[in-house]
Amino acid sequence: MKITDIRLGMLTIPLKTPFKTALRTVQQIEDVVVMIETDTGHIGYGEAPATAVITGDIHGSIIDAIKSVLKPKLVGQQIADLNHIIRLIQGAIMKNYSAKAAVEMAVYDLFAQLYQAPLYKILGGGVPKITTDITISVDYIDKMVADSLSAIDRGFETLKVKVGKDIGVDIERVKAIYAAVAGKALIRLDANQGWTAKEAVYALRKLEDAGVRLELVEQPVKAYDLEGLKYITERVHTPVMADESSFGPREVIELIKMRAADIINIKLMKTGGIANAIKIADICSFYDMQCMIGCMLEGSISVAAAVHVAVAKSDVITKIDLDGPSLCAFDPVTSSVSFNDADITIGNAPGLGITAIDGLKMLS
Ligand SMILES: C[C@H](N)C(=O)N[C@@H](CCC(=O)O)C(=O)O
Numbered sequence: 305m306k307i308t309d310i311r312l313g314m315l316t317i318p319l320k321t322p323f324k325t326a327l328r329t330v331q332q333i334e335d336v337v338v339m340i341e342t343d344t345g346h347i348g349y350g351e352a353p354a355t356a357v358i359t360g361d362i363h364g365s366i367i368d369a370i371k372s373v374l375k376p377k378l379v380g381q382q383i384a385d386l387n388h389i390i391r392l393i394q395g396a397i398m399k400n401y402s403a404k405a406a407v408e409m410a411v412y413d414l415f416a417q418l419y420q421a422p423l424y425k426i427l428g429g430g431v432p433k434i435t436t437d438i439t440i441s442v443d444y445i446d447k448m449v450a451d452s453l454s455a456i457d458r459g460f461e462t463l464k465v466k467v468g469k470d471i472g473v474d475i476e477r478v479k480a481i482y483a484a485v486a487g488k489a490l491i492r493l494d495a496n497q498g499w500t501a502k503e504a505v506y507a508l509r510k511l512e513d514a515g516v517r518l519e520l521v522e523q524p525v526k527a528y529d530l531e532g533l534k535y536i537t538e539r540v541h542t543p544v545m546a547d548e549s550s551f552g553p554r555e556v557i558e559l560i561k562m563r564a565a566d567i568i569n570i571k572l573m574k575t576g577g578i579a580n581a582i583k584i585a586d587i588c589s590f591y592d593m594q595c596m597i598g599c600m601l602e603g604s605i606s607v608a609a610a611v612h613v614a615v616a617k618s619d620v621i622t623k624i625d626l627d628g629p630s631l632c633a634f635d636p637v638t639s640s641v642s643f644n645d646a647d648i649t650i651g652n653a654p655g656l657g658i659t660a661i662d663g664l665k666m667l668s
C-alpha cells in the first residue's frame with residue numbers, strides 16, 4: 305500500500321451552543337480534513353482544528369505545512385513502513401503540531417486498514433468503550449447551573465467547568481454548580497491559563513474550605529508558568545493538571561522532574577499525533593502519573609483517533625475529555641466510532657472506519 309496523493313478539505317459544523325473559555329468564544333467547528341490516497345484504493349483520514357490561541361496553528365498554516373512540506377515527503381512511501389513515515393512527519397518541520405497530527409492519524413488509519421483491524425487493536429487492544437465528560441462553557445452563573453443540569457439530564461456524569469475569568473465570580477460559579485449537582489456529577493475545572501498562581505491557591509483553598517470537592521483543576525496559570533503550576537500543586541489538595549503547559553514528551557518529562565503537576569492532559573493537536581501521545585502515556589505510566597486524553601474544539605474524525613488511543617492506553621489514560629462531537633449540532637461524519645453523548649464505542653471496521661463525510665468542501 306503506497307501513498308499516491310494527499311488531498312485536503314474543509315469541514316464546518318455548527319455547535320449546539322457557543323463554546324466559551326477564558327481564551328476564546330467559538331460558534332462553530334472549522335477543521336481541515338486530510339485524505340491520504342493509496343495505490344490500493346484505501347483512503348486514510350485525518351483532521352485538524354486551528355486552535356491559534358493554544359497551538360499557534362491557523363487554517364492557512366495547517367494547509368500550507370501539509371501541502372508544501374509534509375505531502376512531498378510522504379508521496380511514494382509504503383504504509384507498511386509506519387515508523388519511518390512517522391519520523392519523516394515529525395522531522396519535516398518544527399512545531400506545526402496540528403498539521404502533523406492530522407497527517408499522522410491518517411497514516412495510522414491506513415496502517416490499521418493494511419492489517420484489517422480497528423486502530424485500537426493495532427495500538428495494543430483494550431475494551432472499545434469509554435465515557436467522556438462534557439464542557440460547561442464559562443458564562444453567567446445561572447446559565448452555567450442550567451447547562452450543568454441539562455448535561456446531567458443527557459447522561460453526563462463528569463462536568464468540565466470552564467473558569468479563569470474574574471476570580472471572585474469564578475468561586476461563586478463553582479459553588480453554585482456544586483450545590484446544584486453534588487452527588488449527581490463529578491466536577492473538574494479548567495481555567496485555561498486565566499488565573500495567577502496566587503489567585504489559584506486562593507480560589508481553590510476557598511472552595512476546599514467550603515466543602516466543594518473537585519476532581520481536578522486544569523491549567524490554572526499561563527502555559528509558560530511551570531513554577532506557578534508547581535506553586536499551586538504544592539499548596540492545594542485538588543489535583544493539578546497540566547494542559548497548555550505540556551505539548552510533547554519533553555515538556556512532560558520536565559513537569560514530572562519538577563513535580564509541577566499531578567496529571568497530564570494529552571491532546572493529539574499538541575503532541576503532533578498518535579506516536580507522541582503514546583510516548584507520553586508510556587512515560588506517565590512509568591512514573592505512576594495519570595493522564596487525561598482531551599481534544600480541542602474539533603470534529604469526530606480526529607476525536608475518533610483519540611478514542612482509539614484512549615482505549616489502547618486505558619491503564620494510564622484514566623480521564624477522558626473527548627466531547628468535541630457532543631458539542632456539535634450534528635455529526636456529518638460516518639465512522640465506526642459512535643459518539644452517543646457520554647458513551648463512546650468503537651466498532652469492528654478496520655482503521656478509523658470512516659465511510660462518509662457530508663458537506664466536506666474540497667480544497668484545490
Ligand atoms: C473541547 C474540550 N473539552 C476542551 O475544553 N478543550 C480545550 C480547549 C480547546 C479549544 O479552545 O478549542 C481545553 O482547554 O481543554
Ligand SMILES: [Mg+2]
Nearest residue numbers: 494522523547
Ligand atoms: Mg484545558
